[in-house]
Amino acid sequence: MEILTQIFIQPFFDMIGDPILFLQVIWEGFVTGILYSLIAFGFVLIFKASGVFNFAQGIMVVFAALTLVGLHENGVPAYVALPITIFVMYALAFSVEKFVLRSLVNQPDIILFMATIGITYFLIGLGESIFGGEPKVMITEELLLPYGSITFFDDMLILQEIDIAASIIAAISLIILGLFMGKTRIGIALRAVADDHQAALSVGVSLNTIWVVVWFISGIIALITGIMWGAKSDVSFALSIIALKALPVLILGGFTSIPGAIVGGLIIGVGEKIGEFYWGHLVGGSIEGWLAYMIALVFLFFRPQGLFGEKIIERV
């Protein structure tokens, strides 16, 4: 009986009993969730354009952040290092298309997936060779990101300025990318490729260009995520693990849906924080890792194609 009380009653009493703390938990979940959304967006873009789950997205986060910090460590000012890093991500996208994807056109999806695993290990090796494996400190001040906190209710609700900035930047990035996808010529071409490769090719859309564009956009997303998450801890190869938290987001939101990535990220982010905080101790704590998948699976019971995924009906 007591365990049932602890599961079904006590957590809600705790939420009501300390609403400010509850608000704090939701805020932390929101900040985490919006970063998950951003990472998931990168996955969705590449999945829509090439039908492949980009295993390299995580290491792209590390590679982008390491390039930025590494350049700065070598005396390049932040305002110069940032555009150079963006250019490096473009060069990466160009190279991936030219040397990996181009020769794999029309190959089964699993081959493309394996290729992204290859890209992952290549980038790990390249990153370690150039920048070393030591953790680096993100150059938040040099990038003019705010530092400090804003407090409410007698210091009981603490909002970090870097988190507010991360949320705003992530939200703006998502809006810009959404507009890019919906309103620009290249965005519409990208959607055409996502819908049907052959039909898009027949009307003159260059698949190669589209792949360079999506990998470049994913690279930019990786850079933003790397900066924000790097500011929360440090920049090291362990950051790539965080990017894989986007997987339950994609299961939940659907691999092909951009709104799904955004909403899914927020649900997973807030859900795992609330779960860990109010229920985690009942099973020994540290449940965030698998709770995200549980949340996604529960949603899949009701919507197997994900929240916003396309319902595919194949006729026999």
Place this chain on the structure above:
Amino acid sequence: MVNYAGKTSGMAIPLLSALNGNPILRRVSFFWLGLYPALGVRALIIFLFESKKGVSMKNKYFLTLIASVITLLWLSQGIMAAKGIYVPLFTYKTGPFAGSGIPSGNGMADYLTMLNERDGGIGGVPLIIEECETGYNTKKGVECYEKVKGKNPAIINPWSTGITLQLIPKTPVDKIPVLTMGYGLSAAAVGSVFPWVFNYPSTYWNQASAIIKYIGYQEGGMSNLKGKKIGFIFLDGGYGKEPIPLFEELSKELGYEFFKIPVAFKESQNQSSHWLKVRKEKPDYMIMWGWGVMNPTAIKEATRIKFNMDKFVGVWWAGSEDDARPAGKAAKGYKAATFHGIGQDFPAIQDILKYVVDRGKSQVKDRSRVGETLYMRGVFNSVLIAESIRKAQEKYGKRVINGEEMRWGLENINLTSARMAEIGLPGYTNPIKGTCDDHANNGPIFIQQWNGTGWERVSGWIHSMDRVRPMLEKAAADYKTKNNIPNRTIPCS
């Protein structure tokens, strides 16, 4: 790192001796040495093809295979007969823990390389240093062990509690001692049960009890711990869980409230909810048993919830510059345990800079990082190796020593203050004297505090509590029963 100079083939010794000190020429000569057997095989194949035209293709392949096997055996015999003390170093310079593994690995290799460069090794016998990359992965660590065990290693340094736990049953069979410097299984300190394992200078349990003692001092006496609340945030794995039995036992005796917050490895950089729990629990002190990227994230999160950093104490693996630096001045006040000095002022470190770093024989990229905490931790590990080799050579002669002899050296190590000054590390650590029964020296720790830019020592030596040793003995006895470990037959002298 492999340095089989002059050991692979007898005919190469005069040549390599002449080239000693010139790494480029030495490497070129190695290339030619490797080429000789290959050319031999090739000559054999040509001979077979030209002189025995009647031999079928199948037989030719078979003969080629035989020739290759003979060549490989000859080569490996050359390596086995190496006239040097083989010291494999398990490192993790890649992967998510590389940030910690790189400086410690560099410190470990650089000290031994310095002995080779400055003194020609130990007792006139060169050290053959070989790194094996584990990535802090237990499976890879066991693979490293299997790879090196046939090369007459003097010692194994797993650099991972997970790998250590796997090797503990194996090394008595292979007669290779294991040095788990400041990590591993705490109960292995009991030499009567674990004659092949050494965890100088102290165990996790010793350290944990010393941290509680320090907190007691801060509160004005151990009796004042009653009613206090102490939180424990730890990496959810064998390493992080290791001190929990001790903390729980002490909480019963001393009357403090103890709560645990595990952090899964995958959540190392995503700890906001863990620290909100800390905020909810309102502990008087927090103790951290973290590693790798968990540490800087935890310190940052602690600053975010405005936790009093003066009451946040980390394990000695959470006390490096890279742990506190990302939080910078906000981490000011954070404390961590340690057991050795840091900095470049030690004469031995000056020798490392002179003979190793400045000659391009170190993997350190930034000269200024020589002397940082984890680098010095690696040096500490190698000082223990070197001094144990010296001790073994005192008994067995100045020659290559094997695992059994090294085990004796480790058990009889005597690193006094005078000896530390002699080897260029005055005041580096508390003296270490091995005994047959105590393989951890029951060493004390001290507390250092982050001042915003570096570490400052803020306590004297703190010895562990007397009640720890009986607990270690009980744990060792339980392990012995559970794993059917036979009684020690190795004499103590």
